[in-house]
Amino acid sequence: MTAPLVRVEDLTVAFGAGNEPVVGGVSFEVAPGECFAIVGESGSGKSVTARTLLGLAGAGARVDATTLELHGKSVLGNRDRDWRQIRGREIGFVLQDALVSLDPLRTVGREIAETLRLHRYGSRSKRRERVLELLTSVGVPEPELRARQLPHELSGGQRQRALIASAIALDPPLLIADEPTTALDVTIQAQILDLLAAMKDRGSGLILISHDLSVVSRLADRVAVMRDGLLVEQGPVADVLTAPSHPYTRTLLDAIPAAHRKGTRLSATALPPTDPALIRPPSDDLLLEANNLVKRFRGPDGVERTAVADVSFSIGVGETLGIVGESGSGKTTTAQLALALLEPDEGTVQLGGTVWSEATEAARRPRRRQISVIYQDPLGSFDPRWTVRRIVEDAVPAELYPDGAARRQRAARLLVDVGLAEEHLDRRPLLLSGGQRQRVAIARALAPEPSLIVCDEPVSALDVTIQAQVLDLLADLQERLGLSYLFISHDLGVIHHVADRVLVMREGRVVETGTAAEIFGAPRDPYTRQLLASLPLAEPEPVSGGPA
Amino acid sequence: MTVNVAEGLVTRTALAAPKAKSGIAFRPAVWLSAVFLLLVVAWAVVPDAFTSESPFDTDVDAAIQAPSLQYWFGTDASGRDIYTRVVFGARSSLLIGVGATALALVAAILFGFAAGLGGRLTDGAVSRFLEVVLALPGLLLALIFIAMLGPGVATEILAVAIGSAAGYAWMVRGQVIAVRNSGYVHAATALGHTRSRIIVRHVFPNAMRPLVVLATMGVGQSIVWASSLSFLGLGVAPPAPEWGAMLDAGRDFVSTAWWLELFPGLAIVGCTLAVTVLGRHLQQRIEGRLA
């Protein structure tokens, strides 16, 4: 059997003197033509492990291992000059987002040619030829034009392909891809995964770093799960994803929303009993109605673009309407129109049966209590100078709690309701974790006791286990308080888990609408079908309960 | 989407043990600057505590003495003790530095907020006006005011303030617009808060934050500006002990009595340096804590 591409035994990496190693004793091998995936949440050490193979673990990293071999040759003692021979020629490295991983100030062609120039590949004209050849091989149309352009002038997908081209310029036997598709929309994600799969079939080894199990399940042959610097489990994809031996892997799998219908619990968290005063009897009259909404924007270059074109929908009490679509599909603008933070050019919005978008801001202000909002980046929505306690207190309406002490007491109660401990209350949000911050945002949203909460990508910035906890919290609150949600996400799995009815949007238009079962079970519109196809849901049968 | 890996990293570190950011390593430079500034402020407030002599006492027989135990910084052409004059000079230099910056900041806030919060029309008008004032060289405006109102401390403060106000106003406008479009202002609007409440509770305090750093650095630049005007003979008239005027008086002794030029120069550079170092340090602390 030929020597493995990579052999790593008992690799440890530590930063700075004395503190915990980031990677504590990892061993694995990668054979040519094989895709070895390393999965784990942020901070698990997966990225550092892969980068050690390139000698790029990071400034001040102390790396040691019993064996660290590329093609049977040890790289432990490598000095910078030795590493420079390996990088680009032996190993290609693809990062997450080509917009910042390609130098924005240099043309795409020059970036790709750089690898060739560094390793003295032929003459200038030969290099230009090779660049065009590479761009075609990764599927970029009109290579001559694209090579002369700057990265920001290409589309997301084309940029990522160009980035891959720059990594495989010298046909390195091993390619390391660190979150190669995380920055892309679902449909383009699938194309890139196919491109990587094709390279694997051509015989080059591939190390895939990802936090997204669905991406891993499509591409990897063998997978390793890392947690806090330790490799907890390793083995063929089929076994690990269907019959995980380590409990942590199981929690990871359970936390994937895509695999579980609405109503199933994603995390083991339980919610403390809710304040009885909040519970509201369910009723089936309509809460929010939007008819034929149109919104146009004038871009910086003076060209007018239509962000939302003829969108209509309605949300009943206690119901969750999911809006799914890729970036630029107009879902956020729709949310802004629902919140009446933007005036529609055409069409109207009614809240609780009465005029909402046409009302004057002064008339709307007292009724704003009925509708709250949660953002994707909670930190940005808090005043940096305020503590958690003050943020929520500020949201408790004076009409409901005229007395200051009652307001303070109410805010504290709300923060406990969303699962935050006493010690967090007097701290600034900057020092809290992503999940904790989202809980504060939810508490603030609950403060005015709204009947509808608009959630704009509330969980897409969170790790999957934390995402699971937040989604469960939202589900519990809906059930107890009879809240309605307008839930916006690009992540089909999340929408599938939370939504009663779904709106699929593309470039400002509604391509399809229907109940979750209809959309996910029998999608009519080709675009919806294409979105669903890229969802790995259909692949290996998840453990607990198949699709509805 | 690009955020989540970075976000993840932050959550991991925060999750581990969320504690206040470790104190910025207290570099010696910051200590030195703080001590020096305190000294200068003390000079300005209680000069008599630092020297028994008066800045106006001349001693014709002791003219142009080199620095010695008796005269730490030596004596000037009229035999006056330069150390005493530097001490007494602190007051007028600081007065002009702080006065001019304060005046410039007030103007900056007025114009900045008017442009930032006003409608498109007011913003357009104020911005164009600021662009025009910025196009005129700062020193020119100062010179014109001095020609109009005659030299003196009050004119110098006004002249220096005018020179820097437009720049500050431009920054304030940018900051106000950034805060107005921030997430927390949108959230507050969604909560149904009135516009005035949002301005008072969110826009004003957050727009003011970088001004603190601007102000500290501004004092340094104003002191340099004021002394330049005195150097051109347009500032405070002798025998008043003002650092710029002392440098102007010492110009002819530059190759024979170096101490005449050295010590007032060091005082100015010291002040400007100290203020800039503290300014940048403040910036890091504020940026670090409230990023």
Next chain:
Amino acid sequence: MLIDRPKDQQRMPASRKPLNRALLLPLVSAVALVLAGCGGGSNGTSASGAAGPPVSGGSIVYGADREPTCLDPHSLGDMPQTYIARQYLDSLVSERPDGTVVPWLADSWTTSPDGLTYTFKIKQGVRFHDGTPLDAAAVKANFDQMLDPATQSLTDTGYLRPYYESSRAYGASEATGENTGPSTFELKLKSPYSALLPVLSQAFFGIESPKAMARGLAVNCQSPVGTGPFVVKQWIHGQSIELDRNADYNSAPADAKHQGPAYLEHVSWKFLEDGSVRFGAVQGEGADIIFNPPPQQSAALKADPNLVLQEFTHTGLPNGIALNTTRFPFTDTTVRQAFIHGANAEASVKSAYLGVFNWEPGPLTSTTPFLDKDLRDFYGHDPEKANQLLDSAGWTQRDADGFRTKDGKQLAATFVYSSDPGDTPPADVTLYQDIQAAEKEIGFNVILKPIPQDQYYAAFTDKDSYDGLTGAYWNSPTPLVLTLLYSTDSMNLAPGNNMAWVSNPAIDAPLKQIAAASDVEQQKHLYDQVQQLVAQNAYHLGLYPQTTRLVSKKHLQDVWIEPSEGEPVLHDAWLAK
């Protein structure tokens, strides 16, 4: 940086010699000795002769301290103007250090017995730089322009206006083709003016080409045309005036070191206002000769073997402070006397000017004839006497700052000085602050007020604009300048000269008699009497004499200073290799 006085035009003309010079000719030996002093102790020209015969060629940089406002000396008439005008203008006659006058553009001249008519024979074959020939008509055109109020030449009209009757030009003139006898210029006076010839020797009275003058004042200011050894090539404002050699120069004065064109090919007359930069230039390669080295460099100057210093001390009233007798507090003579005794002038001058100048109390400079030398104790530093005088004058109380008060009014006086460093060099500002501090000792509040240059000149003629006037001096070779400084007629007829606004019959009488007195002994007695009165009445506190100082590199030979206005002469200068 000691800068010579600018803008003399406010100074009234001063005759160069005792009045009826002609009558005294037989006694010339005694007078000459006395007068030798006048015209300044110019201690010899730059080292000459030592380095062999003069060599033609090369160009030099002259570091001037101030830029003139106009190059035509007939207009305005400030000191920087006369220094450079000498290089491109010739005058009718040239004056020697001993006061005698020799031919220049005028070959010869005769004076009528009554001293009212002067007839000059103009040198033939001399051409202006623009080619027009020099003749009597051209000279007359110059006199007409000098006396024309439009040219605003206060100095020239000041010198001539009281005496000028009329002038006529006749005889040969290339311009008109006439050739009956030599070209003659005849000048008629209203009353005898023995100082006329020395007055005409100044560059202020240089002869310019009529064609050039016709171009109008503005253009003539930029590029005047004369007959002098150099030609004005270009005036780059704020930077320099470029002068080229006049190759066919043939009208050098009789007392020049050589006849014919100048040796130097080009002179770059640069403006280097900053004293240390100017001195650094002559030390390094920036300049070959500079005007007025700053006093701070006197040690370095003595130590540098490569540099040669020439000094010329003006005669007349020393630079000092005039006390305005018409305004509080200087209406009271005792207060003036107390001020003078409290000023500590001698020590202050020595310290501020680092010993370069010694103290000259006045009323006349040390080099002026008929100076009464034993009046120094009227000006000496005597704080006890000053305090006594002020107590006796009723200034007994003191206010919080220690200044004397009487019936609630503080004893204070405002002294104005020009804020332009050219007018008031830093050393002067230091000197005034030293005096201010000394006066504080005796409870006298001296307020120093810098004012812009044009307001400073306006102050001379406005008696309500100052209590004390700094920079009060008067360059004039004759002690008779006292008439202009202290006589009532001068105050009324030509305001701006009697800076103390004195109207004292006891002084007017002897001054009138001097004008008529012929006997030297009698003149001496009358001058002593006037100086006694001036000293007693404490009208003026003298500080230091006006001096022209030139520093040149050793290899620049034969530069000399002419005695009429202390103008540097570069015609004879040459560069030894």
Next chain:
Amino acid sequence: MTARRVLARLAGVVGVLWGAATLTFIIEQLMPTDPAQTILGGAGSKPTPEQLAAVRVQYGFDQPVLLQYLRYLGGILRGDLGTSYIRKQPVAEIIGQQLGSTLTLTATALVGAWIIAVVVTLLTAHRSRALAALGSGLETLLAALPQYWLGIVLLVVFAFTLHWLPVVGDGGPEGLVLPALTLALPLAGFLGQVTRDEFSSAMEQPFAVSARARGMSDFGVRWRHALRHAVLPGLTLSGWALGSLFSTAVIVEAVFVRPGLGRVLVDAVTSQDMPVVVGVTLFVATIYVVANLLVNLAFGRIDPRLRSAAH
């Protein structure tokens, strides 16, 4: 950049210049002294009332202000900036005469400042803590130096004592070294700080990791990638830098006794020679505004962040 946006920018430039002209005209009207007096030789001379009246008519001071303003604007459009009250020379000619030395001084200083800033950044940015502290300390010091004091110190050290450079430049290059350095160092301090911060962040960017992953040496990453990013913010400030350089050039021209627009301006203001003041001001404002426009247009295309920042 679409043609429409360029046109809009040009209109903006004209607008600012018109604003500057109006502002200086208003200032001119506010000046306390009477221009006729200045024309007739300032406070010193005693012109007769008739002379004053004659001058007022000749220069049109007696006409209503609005008319004067329109005539003034007309003059500017025709490039006629009027004649100096004191020198009786056309202002345009005065500026022309003095323009050369000031432009060479400020241009050399700007280039010098950039060279120093880039060298210091390349050598010290993003390296060991000590080196980085040294570099940023040096920059903070340079930015704090008052120009005139620095000028005098350089003059004493290099001209008076070491005699390496002439005390007074005769127009030749050596005469330019010290004044340009005096202007360049403080500006280099400021540009250095801006470049340093951007350089460090550029070195942390993913594209730097990609470059290293291709086998590029550390210096290669600095030189080919980080430096270009680091220089960008500084360059966008070059319009402002030119304007500030002119103000400080006035002081340097005084210290080094160099002719130039700066000195002309100071003399003009002190002697209230308003046409010169207005002429020089407008001239400098034009350079500042045009420089800014060119910089924005040049960088609009390259860096998208700048396009948004440029607004």
